[in-house]
Amino acid sequence: MQRPRLVTAAPAERADPIDRRELQPEAPAAPADAAPAPQKARRAPGARKMLLGAAVVAALAGGGWYGYEWWTEGRFLVETDDAYVGADMAVVAPKISGYVESVAVADNAPVKAGEPLLNVDPADFRLALQAAEGKIATQQASIDRFDSQIAAAEAQTAQAKAQVDSASADRDRAAADYERAQQLVKSTYGSKQALDQAKADRDRTVAAVEAARAGVAAAEANRAVLAAQKGEAQRTLQEFETARAQRQRDLDATLIRAPFDGVIGNKAVQVGDYVTPGKRLMAVVPLDRVYVDANFKETQLAEVKPGAKVRLSVDAYPEHDVTGVVDSLAPASGAQFSLLPPENATGNFTKIVQRVPVRIRVDPQDVAKGRLRPGLSVIASVDTRTAPKLTSDAADLRR
Secondary structure, eight states: OOOOOOOOOOOOOOOOSSOHHHHSOOOOOOOTTOOOOOOOOOOOHHHHHHHHHHHHHHHHHHHHHHHHHHHHTGGGEEEEEEEEEEOOOEEEOOSSOEEEEEEOOOTTOEEOTTOEEEEEOOHHHHHHHHHHHHHHHHHHHHHHHHHHHHHHHHHHHHHHHHHHHHHHHHHHHHHHHHHHHHHHHHTTSSOHHHHHHHHHHHHHHHHHHHHHHHHHHHHHHHHHHHHHHHHHHHHHHHHHHHHHHHHHHHHHHTEEEOSSSEEEESOOOOTTOEEOTTOOOEEEEOGGGOEEEEEEEGGGGGGOOTTOEEEEEETTOTTSEEEEEEEEEOSSOGGGGSSSOOOTTSSOOOOOOOEEEEEEEEOHHHHHTTOOOTTOEEEEEEEGGGSOOOOHHHHHHHO
16 A cells, blocks of 8 residues: 655745845955966867767778778788898908008098008018029029030930941941952952951941940930930929919918908908908998898798889988899798708797898999998888789799
């Protein structure tokens, strides 16, 4: 059973003949320079809707602009920040040992090809060259002596041949005398003694001919020995000449020159240092032949082809973009050329995206500005639309 609700009438407002504001104490007057109290700004609901609408419109405009940029250009760009400027710099090292006599260049100094860089004390090498030249002179004198001996041997050979001719003539005369003596003995006009004398003369002349022939052989053999000795001396002379050439090269190596145009860097030599072959003295960096090596992921290489244009953003000069062209792709990923190549056929396997170095040829006009230094970080963006079209044969090879 519900209770009855009591309805009470609100009491009529009692008229207050006394004004309550008159009873309240008056507030002290504010100073004249006091600023009025800030009032809390109230934002109308319409303004909030306008701001929200403007934000939505800005977001849609930004998204549309980004989508347009991606559709017209972004989807054709392959980009990586794993890229660095490089150069085929030369490490200067001596070929000989010695004390540094002078250094002609300073750090960061430009040099031209063939310009002297430093000089090693050449005194010892000059003496070695003089000793080699002395040996050559002595050996040349020996060869000249052999020439004289060979000439004498040739004269002896001619003399021996003349003696053979003389002995042969005597032999022929003695043989004729012996024949006549035999005829006289048979006709009883000659004596037995004369026949014996003629026979002895014949035999003596025959022996003289053989002796003369032996003398010719000995003279010719002596000449052959002298010729062989001369050949040996000539070969020794060639060895001495080779030694002199080596000493000359050592002397020339005391003056180290720049191999090409570039800038000196990493200088680590001073006057008085003792250097040995292969010691690193300084480096010559060819700033006019710099390039960029960009390490693209293997998933990015499908459209990266030689000849494609590249935009290079150098971290050191963000306000200056550099242009280039894809020159070539490495034959293997960078991991294959590391000191310890990975062996994926053993143990557990975790797939890791590999990177392949891509050589980028920088525009000569940008290189000539001299801003690029080996080792600088670069962001490389390849425009795949600019890659040259492959011929049918090249396309078949790619398949």
